[in-house]
Amino acid sequence: MLIDGESVVDGGDGTIEVLDPATGQxxxxxxxxxxxxxDRAVTAARRSFADGRWHGLAAEERRRILWRFADLIAANFTELSHIDVVDNGMPLAFAEWEIRSCEAWTRAAAGLATQIFGRNASTMASGGGTNMHAYTLVQPVGVVGLIVPWNAPAGNLMVKLGNALAAGNSCVVKPAEETPLSALRLGELALEAGIPPGVLNILPGHGRVAGQAIADHADIDKISFTGSTATGKHIVRSAAGNLKRVTLELGxxxxxxxxxxxxxxAAIPQVAMAIFANTGQVCFAGSRLFVQRGAYDKVVAGVADFAKSLKIGSGFDSANLLGPLISSKQQDRVADYMQRGRQQGAEVVTGGGLLDGQGFFVEPxxxxxxxxxxxxxREEIFGPVLVATPFDDIAEVVAAANDTRYGLGAGVFTRDVNKAHSMARAIDAGNVWVNCYGTIHPSLPFGGFKESGWGREMGAEGxxxxxxxxAVYIQLEG
Known part of the structure; x- marks a missing residue:
């Protein structure tokens, strides 16, 4: 663990065995x-915030340190990529995209550190003949808890951490118990970059223990959580103790x-990888395919052929575009959903089984x-499982697309610009991609509608x- 700038090798809840999902070892x-x-980490974070060792620095200095942090991420690109292949099982190409994104998100956060402004409201506050100087101050929240999932360990951490540090907060991070390694390495790089001890604390641990303690802690001012909707609801209940601010990026x-x-x-490989990328372990995976009836057979057959062509195995083999699921528990979960699909009358177009041998592999x-x-x-499977449905007109597909408790992403494929804009407006989702899927840029916000979360990450909103x-009001003399 990393607490107050020191490496801590003994945890009070024992140890966690980290497995390579490709081998199960x-x-x-x-x-x-x-x-x-x-509690020790929160105390260290609170002390660092109280003495201003980070938020008290000039914004230009925070920017310089965060830029140096991004330089170190770039310098350790291969190591960080390989850590997440071993830790998560993802294909190396996906891991490399993730680490490049970490660098980009950190550089974007560095720039934002010098773009935190209040506004002058003196004119509005000076009615009735008073001589009033009024303005707003924008300040860091304080001590924030960042709880990170396992599906993109480094990326999900840096999306949160970059903006949290840019704003001047002190942080307590809990990576997922399945994938703690890249967070610990990034913590070392943060110290090397010049982030002061105590400002960033990293605690591997079980959700029911460490995660619960963060959610309950009375001296944490905010939680940013990415994970399941069920856990997000639990965090909201726990945060009620001191009315922590909460940002949730959920299912x-x-x-x-x-x-x-x-x-x-062009659309067929896009919709295929919308669900099969990272073995379907993506919060915004395009898991429901709707195809207009005239094109339905061609698209479904094309996606099925694409799925059959995918090579599955270790992420270190560049020929493999599909890696394993994260754990045997997740493999069992996905297998159970596939079995329920058959029992409820769905037709298996392709796949539907597990792969023999080592590791936690499942067929697309x-x-x-x-x-x-x-x-x-209806339910989020978090695996490479796609359900396909034909539709006839816009009204029908909008109703079907919105018939879910979630609202994170949506893809629309059409040559008709009017149809594209109309669909983007009509679909209840925080992210809509037209003739592409899953594009993310650090200047734009990311988040969901309905039970896909609260608030936004990245960009100015993040x-x-x-x-x-x-708000500050100053009555002037004269």
């Missing part, structure tokens, strides 16, 4: 933080919608002949989530 052991460990059951006027040859799977009440249609705004 242990690759590391890390300490598991207890509630007492969390999804996102639609990919293909109209018959789309460039189908497509179901057809589905209806809205099936579990595989920075604002880590600040408080104060």
């Amino acid at each position: 242990a690759v590391a052991h890390v300490p598991a933080a207890s509630a007492a460990d969390v 999804g059951k996102s639609p990919a919608i293909v109209f018959d006027d789309a460039d189908l040859d 799977t497509i179901f057809a002949n589905v209806h809205r009440d099936m579990d595989i249609v 920075l604002a989530a880590f600040t408080e705004t104060k």
Whole structure:
């Protein structure tokens, strides 16, 4: 663990065995933080915030240090990429994209550190003949808890951490117990970059212990959490103790919608990788495919052929575009959903099975002949499982796309610009991609509608989530 700038090798909750999902074999052991460990880290973070060792620096100095942090991420690109392949099982190409994104997000956060401004409201506050100078101050929230999932360990951390540090906060991070290694390495690089001890504390640990302690802690001012909707609801209940601010990036059951006027040859690989990228372990995965009836057979057959062509195995083999699921527990979960799909009458177009041998592998799977009440249609599976449905007109597909408790992402494939804009407006999702899927840029916000979360990450909105705004009124003489 990293607490107050020091490496801590003993955790009060024992140890965590870290497995390589491609082999099922242990690759590391890390300490598991207890509630007492969390308290030590929060105390260190609060002390660092109180004495201003980070937020008290000039904004230009915070920018310089964060830029140096991004330089170190770039300098350690290969190591960080390989850590997440071993830790998560993802293909190396996906891990490399993730670490490049970490660098980009950190540089964007560095720039935002000098773009935190209040506003002069003296004119509005000076009515009635008073001589009033009024303005707003934008300040860091204080001590923030960052709880990170396992599906993109480094990336999910840096999306949160960059803006939290840019705003001047002190941080307590809990990486997922399955994937703690890249967070610990990034913590070392942060210290090397010049982030003061105590400002960033990293605690591997179990959610039920360390995560719960962070959610409950009375001296944490805000939590930013990415993970399941069920856990997000639990955090909201726990945060009520001291009314912590909460940002939640939760689950999804996102639609990919293909109209018959789309460039189908271009759309087919896009909608395939919308669900199969990172073995479907993506919060905004395009897990529901809607195709206009005239193109339905061609698109479903094309996606099925694409799925059959995917090579599956270790992420270190560049020929493999699909890696394992994160754990045997997740493999069992996905297998259970596929079995329920069959039992409820869905047709398996391709896949539907597990791979023999070491590791937690599952075939890329497509179901057809589905209806809205099936579990595989309603619930987030978090695996490479796609459900396909034909539609006839815009009104029908909008209603079907919005018929979910989630609202994180949506893809629309069409050559008709009017249709593209109309669909972007009509779909209840925080992110809409037209003739592409899953594009993310650090200047734009990311988040969801409905049970896909609260608030936004990245961009100016992501920075604002880590600040408080104060109104100041000064009565002047004369």
